[in-house]
Amino acid sequence: MPTRILPAVGDADAVRSITTLLSQLPDAEPVAPVIDSTQLVDTLARLAAESIDELPEVVVVHERIGPVPALELIREVALRFPAVGVILVTSDASPGLFQAAMDYGARGLVALPLGYEELASRVQAVAQWSVGVRRHLGSGGDVFTGVGGTVVTVSGAKGGVGTTLTAIQLALAAQASGRGTALVDMDLQTGDIASYLDVQFRRSVVDLAAITDISPRVLADAVFRHDTGTALLLAPGEGERGEDVTDRAARQIVSALRSRYEVVVIDCGAQLSGAGAAAVEMADTALLVTTPDVVAVRGAKRAVRMWDRLQIRKAEETTVVVNRHSRGTEIQPALIQRITGTAIAATTVPANFKELQGAVDAGRLHELDGKSTVKQALWGLAGELGLVKAREPGTQKPGRLRGDRGSVSFRRRRETGG
Numbered sequence: 001m002p003t004r005i006l007p008a009v010g011d012a013d014a015v016r017s018i019t020t021l022l023s024q025l026p027d028a029e030p031v032a033p034v035i036d037s038t039q040l041v042d043t044l045a046r047l048a049a050e051s052i053d054e055l056p057e058v059v060v061v062h063e064r065i066g067p068v069p070a071l072e073l074i075r076e077v078a079l080r081f082p083a084v085g086v087i088l089v090t091s092d093a094s095p096g097l098f099q100a101a102m103d104y105g106a107r108g109l110v111a112l113p114l115g116y117e118e119l120a121s122r123v124q125a126v127a128q129w130s131v132g133v134r135r136h137l138g139s140g141g142d143v144f145t146g147v148g149g150t151v152v153t154v155s156g157a158k159g160g161v162g163t164t165l166t167a168i169q170l171a172l173a174a175q176a177s178g179r180g181t182a183l184v185d186m187d188l189q190t191g192d193i194a195s196y197l198d199v200q201f202r203r204s205v206v207d208l209a210a211i212t213d214i215s216p217r218v219l220a221d222a223v224f225r226h227d228t229g230t231a232l233l234l235a236p237g238e239g240e241r242g243e244d245v246t247d248r249a250a251r252q253i254v255s256a257l258r259s260r261y262e263v264v265v266i267d268c269g270a271q272l273s274g275a276g277a278a279a280v281e282m283a284d285t286a287l288l289v290t291t292p293d294v295v296a297v298r299g300a301k302r303a304v305r306m307w308d309r310l311q312i313r314k315a316e317e318t319t320v321v322v323n324r325h326s327r328g329t330e331i332q333p334a335l336i337q338r339i340t341g342t343a344i345a346a347t348t349v350p351a352n353f354k355e356l357q358g359a360v361d362a363g364r365l366h367e368l369d370g371k372s373t374v375k376q377a378l379w380g381l382a383g384e385l386g387l388v389k390a391r392e393p394g395t396q397k398p399g400r401l402r403g404d405r406g407s408v409s410f411r412r413r414r415e416t417g418g
Helices: 012-023 037-050 070-080 095-104 116-138 161-176 214-224 238-244 247-260 272-281 295-309 333-340 355-363 372-384
Strands: 003-008 028-030 057-061 084-088 108-111 150-156 181-185 231-233 263-269 285-290 317-320
Touching: 003 012, 003 037, 003 116, 003 372, 012 028, 012 057, 037 057, 037 372, 057 070, 057 116, 070 084, 070 095, 070 247, 084 095, 084 116, 095 355, 108 116, 116 181, 150 161, 150 247, 150 272, 150 317, 161 181, 161 263, 161 372, 214 247, 214 295, 247 263, 247 272, 263 272, 295 317, 295 333, 317 333, 355 372
Parallel strands: 003 028, 003 057, 057 084, 084 108, 150 263, 150 285, 181 231, 181 263, 285 317
Antiparallel strands: none
């Protein structure tokens, strides 16, 4: 059986040289190259959704691939697609880089300029390893076997616009529909998901920050299983410990969660940290919550421009959600879309704080009345985003969006001891 090899190379000249050499290898079947990290992960996810046997045995990652750095990309591929062997092609063949590549999950390293013998030997060894892993996966094992869930980040244009409320209800809607869901509090210094859901916890996202190989068992020990079935990975009780969660750690944590759950909702808060930036960059959908007032909309515009300057995410790849919306508001969604240059969610969240106050003050947001127009809107948003599993014909829907009602304001609720 020929060895399928997928090159991931961003440089045009390097693409030609690598594909030419790969085509000369015995029993090799190079497939069309991908030009960036996003295309690589999307291609592997599409193939894995069909069957593990559709995945290439070998992926060759060039050192200048982007936008995700080569080593971080190798880590994500190794976590999400454990049956694929990755080879790093690099001009730096030092022992230090070799060790780092192995730590991140590569199965081999080949130095530039490429030589036929070295490349052939490494491809053959990695292909044999990949075949062995697939046999192991066929009999089960304590490894990630999922093709990768959907990651949604929820960020705020400023504090108090409803970021946490939105994240919680999206996660609850996904879980209630039958999808395995994780809710992550990446608002590392001031996150309060635990307060909203009346949770006392010992472990937090910080406990995963120093772990280089997050196995399913390690991940299971860190998450808190809520009464609703939602898996919670919470912010630390001591805000200063949030600094331990670097952008590199965040990438590993998000990749591990994505491989374990169908839906991962991440509350990134209103302040951009390195960890939050990494999560937004990796997300399938990045939401930015705003209220229809001048200060919040200016904040949304600043956030979008900053994400673009830092090459985290383009404006057109960001979706703005309008909270506390009413038809009488002077600033309407269409105007916000023009100001920010983003996509805009078709579902708006009506302004009706009275519906929320009891559940918020009691720390029981998961018990919010199903008749609440705010809940109906947010669960409708979950449907719009594709987070809710389709119901069988004839089953009752959880509550329909009724349009604009009343008045919602959002307050940060009282701190609890965590």
